[in-house]
Amino acid sequence: MHSSESTDLSSAQPTVAYDSILDLAPYQTGKPVEELTREYGVSDVVKLASNENPIGCSPAVTLAITEQLGQLSRYPDGNGYYLKQGIAEFTGIKLDGITLGNGSNDLLDILARTFVGTDDAIVYSQYAFVVYSMLAKMQGATGIEVPAQRFGHDLDAMRQAVEDNANTKIVFIANPNNPTGTQLERAELRQFVASLPSSVLVVLDEAYTEYSPESNNRALLDEFDNVVIVRTFSKAYGLAGLRIGYALSSAPIAGLLNRVRQPFNVSRIGLAAAAAALADQDFIETVCQTNREQMQWLEKQFDTLGLGFIKSHANFIMVEIDDEDTAAINQALLEQGVIVRPLVGYGLPDWLRITVGVAEENMRLIDTLRSILTDD
Structure with a gap:
């Protein structure tokens, strides 16, 4: 049945999911x-x-891309098996602990959408990657910015922020940090993770880890189930234009992330290029x-x-x-x-x-x- 009253759809205002979206700058x-x-x-x-x-990128990438040009009408492997296999061999993480993303930003977004709701909080440092605060607003969650210490992360203050906010679901840590370039000591970071409740995810954003091997905290995954490491092929590997990254975690966390991520979120060319780039150390x-x-x-x-x-x-x-x-x-x-x-x-x-x-x-x-x- 149609209403006798007409509605002027052109004048209708869009409904904003969360008020925080109004404060979100692109x-x-x-x-x-x-x-x-x-x-x-x-x-x-x-x-x-x-x-x-x-x-730029490895010469091997060009050949890998060329070999895919005749298959562009076909969907990519939604599970990214061969790239995951390469990542598994490189990192020592099993395939079921790997999640692929359309760049590391995609993975940060997937993490927030998977674990953070409107009643929750995200903790991050002042002068850290601006996307962390954006994710809190996107989710309608509380973003807690902890003052920096010498332009880097103050882990003691961040620990206190978690203690003061029982609804904290994720702590984002960029290491090395963008934009300041500062780096945390491994022992200090391990102590921080050990001091937090196991219900709080510590997401280590290691987008620049290739430039500083000391920032590689892969060993934490063997000890803590609430650690997720996010990396990218956009920086040292030179594939920024293809948008591809990966997350390392426990199998249960990866299982949740792979439910939330979009199907085919990494292109056929991206999968092939990243596998070739990873192999050329x-x-x-x-x-x-x-x-x-x-x-x-x-x-x-x-x-x-x-x-x-x-x-x-x-x-x-x-x-x-x-x-x-x-x-x-x-x-x-x-x-x-x-x-x-x-x-x-x-x-x-x-x-x-x-x-x-x-x-x-x-x-x-x-x-x-x-x-x-x-x-x-």
């Missing part, structure tokens, strides 16, 4: 090269804003060695320029601009074709996060920055 990505070219007409652009691998060693050398060079240059920085264990470095208008310096860099990441959104308005590039890119950055600071 994630700000690094400015694309194409956008800078359109805005300023700069053709020779150096992008050092998104912590991408400036070397010689390439990863080259990537990391280059990063170490260039990081040391950049640190010396920043010292020469009188700029402060935070010692980083990743492939980026956070630099303090001793100037009242960091935004103006960032703008000047953009106008000369150098893209870095301002950190206003992290509550760090006087800092820029700079990805470590290859030698030519880093020299271009320093030369441009020196000329801007000299002109000031």
Whole structure:
């Protein structure tokens, strides 16, 4: 039966699931090269804003992708068996403890959707990856930001936050941390996990672990069932454009995550590329060695320029601009074709996060920055 009263659907307001969505700002990505070219007409652009691998990916990836081009009309393996097999051999985790995602961000989202409700809380550190606070708002949950200690995680304070909030379901820890590059000691992190109730998940975001082997806390999975480690192929492996990551956990947790994740959430090309990239660890060693050398060079240059920085264990470095208008310096860099990441959104308005590039890119950055600071 149809109502005699008509409804003007065009004027109806959408229903917001949670009030917190109204406070949720879209994630700000690094400015694309194409956008800078359109805005300023700069053709020779150096992008050092998104912590991408400036070397690229393993040559083996190209062959793996090529072999899949004739199968693009077919769905990928929804279980990702061969990639999981490679991850299992690499990490020593059984296949039933591995979950694949469309980048590590996808896995962080799946974790929140699986374990966090509107009456729950998520604990994370100040100056940590902004997605953690976003996930709390997406779930309509309480986000508890714990003040940082020397720009890194204050685990004692985070432990206290969990004790003070019995509804805490997840603690997110980025190690090395983005955007500050700080790193936690293994013994300190183990003690932290041991001090928490087993009902609280500790999610270790190890997106940059290849750059710092000391940040690999895989051993915690053998001792604690409430630890989940999330990693990505977007950074050292150079597959940011394909969006693929993985989570390591106990089998029961992985079983829940695999119920919630979308079917076919990793593409056929992504599966093949990641498997090939993982198998070429010689390439990863080259990537990391280059990063170490260039990081040391950049640190010396920043010292020469009188700029402060935070010692980083990743492939980026956070630099303090001793100037009242960091935004103006960032703008000047953009106008000369150098893209870095301002950190206003992290509550760090006087800092820029700079990805470590290859030698030519880093020299271009320093030369441009020196000329801007000299002109000031």
